[in-house]
Amino acid sequence: MKPVNIGICGLGTVGSGTFNVLQRNCTEICARAGHDIRVTHVGARRDNPACDLNGVVVERDVMAVARAPEVDVIVELIGGCDIAKDLVMLAIENGKHVVTANKALIALHGNEIFAAAQAKSVSVHFEAAVAGGIPIIKAIREGLAANKIEWLAGIINGTGNFIMTEMRDKGRAFDDVLKEAQELGYAEADPTFDVEGIDACHKLVILASLAFGIPLQFEKAYTEGISDIAPADVKYAEELGYRIKHLGIARRTDAGIELRVHPTLIPAKRLIANVDGVMNAVLVSGDAVGPTLYYGAGAGAEPTASSVVADIVDVARSMDVVNDEQRVPALAFHPGQVDVDDVLPIDQVHTAYYMRMSAMDEPGVVSKVAQILSDAGVNIEAMIQKEPAEGVKQVDLIILTNVVVESALQTAVKSIETLSAITGTVHSIRVESLG
Template sequence: MKPINVGLLGIGTVGGGTFGVLARNRDEIERRAGRGIRITRVADKDLARARALVESATPAGEPPAVVCDDAFAVVRDPDVDIVVELIGGYGIAKDLVLEAIAHGKHVVTANKALLALHGNEIFGAAQARGVMVAFEAAVGGGIPIIKALREGLTANRIEWIAGIINGTSNFILSEMRDKGLAFDTVLAQAQKLGYAEADPTFDIEGIDAGHKLTIMSAIAFGVPMRFERAYTEGITRLTAEDIRYAEELGYRIKLLGITRRVGEGESAGIELRVHPTLVPASRLIANVEGVMNAVLVKGDAVGQTMYYGAGAGSEPTASAVVADLVDITRLATVDPENRVPHLAFQPDRISSVPVLPIADIESAYYLRMRVQDRPGVLADITRVLADRTISIDAMVQKEPAAGESEADIILLTHRTIERNMDAAIASIEALATVSGRVTRLRLEEL
């Protein structure tokens, strides 16, 4: 089956990631999608950089994508099936998306500002023209939160959503709390690390989060995009002492986007608000640190569910862009074989890679053993492990209880093959100074 041809508008951070992921995982993606997905055209103002990027990422022996600086030529190209818009903003990007739709192209975009402000017009045009506009990358980077709301939780009356949906501000709040630093100090540091832009207004004033929240609110409740009604309050006025006082009271401060359905019938309304929020420190979402994002969704049937992951960055965002490309590739066909395959991969592309016996897996280990409290015992045990090149990560030796001559030793080891650990444990159990069996648990840093 002939590959799907993609026209890419803008090959910056996310565009470069999209190009790279499609090239690197080409086989894996084709096994899932049922046909190849290839970027055949790229438009970018910086021609030289775009050409260099395309050249370096194109697999040997393949025709490279055609690079130009005229994005309109790409969206009008009859050979392009899907347009990926990664330019951002709502000037030229809006014109390009509407032009692509007018030319019958499906569109994939990461542009939350565009959708939050002009989504109603864009989706209306797409509906009228019978094309898809997919936007998983617009909210929560690589976290498939749009799909969860649009398809995964369709049984539910969604009651509310609360999300950490701006990595920059979450990084700043995490650092302020961890290190007791002032907002300005951490902001400067975040800019140096590349986590905040030179003009950080959209991130720290809650505007970016407001765009994303507007999109989630629309698809959760079945309402239009109404960013102009959103309340946005940023983190610029937060002080280190408020963070500390909140902590004393058992709370963390997070910049949350909250949308909630309240009232019934005539008095029904929707809350749409972004602001710093105290959250009980014991909640999972209160423990989402640094640039990570998380969205908590409360549905009437499912209860609370949470979705966590990297909310920005080249490849995490590209992960969402490519997922949308696969979705369109799978769905924009009336061929039953090209709907979503039962087992995610096309039935004729299932692999036969074997399942390993447990003896062949690699893990770190927790070992607990009961030993006689006499000199040399520990040396015997560590000798057994050293002989098998198993290194020890941590060790706790307990004192014998009153009147007892035996005590517990607990060891954490570095990773080794289970077969090797089995043999080591057998040798340890054979030591005269060790009583009974060694308790062995596996340990994963994750």
């Protein structure tokens, strides 16, 4: 078999992890691929002392790796979208297969990239772009190929999950835990992508594209972060038998596709509710198999390298196909797979809700709140009304609602906030059973 020559572009955490896993497990990897897999080129601005680059061509210009005629597969691990996109498009133009761990690149530019790859009869693989070492892309595309995927929900950002776990286990405030996450290296100096859900949203749109056969539509997804979650919300959720997780949720409905990232109350008995710390998990429900759960490390050098190398093996196997036209590129979507591919606006989504409000301890408040909810078509499933402490005139009123369209709930919230007995804003968090 012809050796498969690899060019790794980017020698940071994941790049060095990939290089070292390929070197360390070379015998097993090559046997599984049916080819001798060799890293012949590396594109990086500087060397990484963790990697022995003897015998490897090192280029400071990553584009030179994409042009090298002897390289068969470009592994893009530099991150970002500008240089990375140029590199991937150049590699495709030069007839090279691409493996990437870049979720933002795929979520924002995947449609264009896949079209270019199909035109050149090369493939683009991106297992490591979602949930690190968890092989969720292969599970959806291959293991669940017989199923009509009904919905999926995932803890797909380890930073957010670490923060929510610490808030629950130790009663800490968001800002306090975020500072520790930054000190531990879980969160960046600017944590916006993690705590506001942008990182998770990149991953969610990729999963939804695969699950439902729709184009990548990041701009239509709803994103909400966890910075407004208070310790009180975490405590009350526990009292009600729930836990708060920052979830990415995609669901197929008759009206369209739900595509949303936000804090969510889920029953504490669910397995995914017990995924803690920086770990990731994705729950996928198919019509034939039912709910299936995929759990593991969502980041890190070697967990992510595990997925990168698995894609390299897939590419090597595909190179045995004699007729290029028979090689199916790893498209994220297949037009025509679903009848409805519209992404629903968040105000058209149906879900249950948790509500927390500060109310004056006086007669008639609860009945007024209940009447407003009833007028909006919102039924109350459960309620907690705390006794006020001595000398305190305000109490927390906690309500769980039935499933209702978001627009109705938000209308009710605005009306409740106008009541003189309600102080401040009404805090609402969506609730999902995931059953």
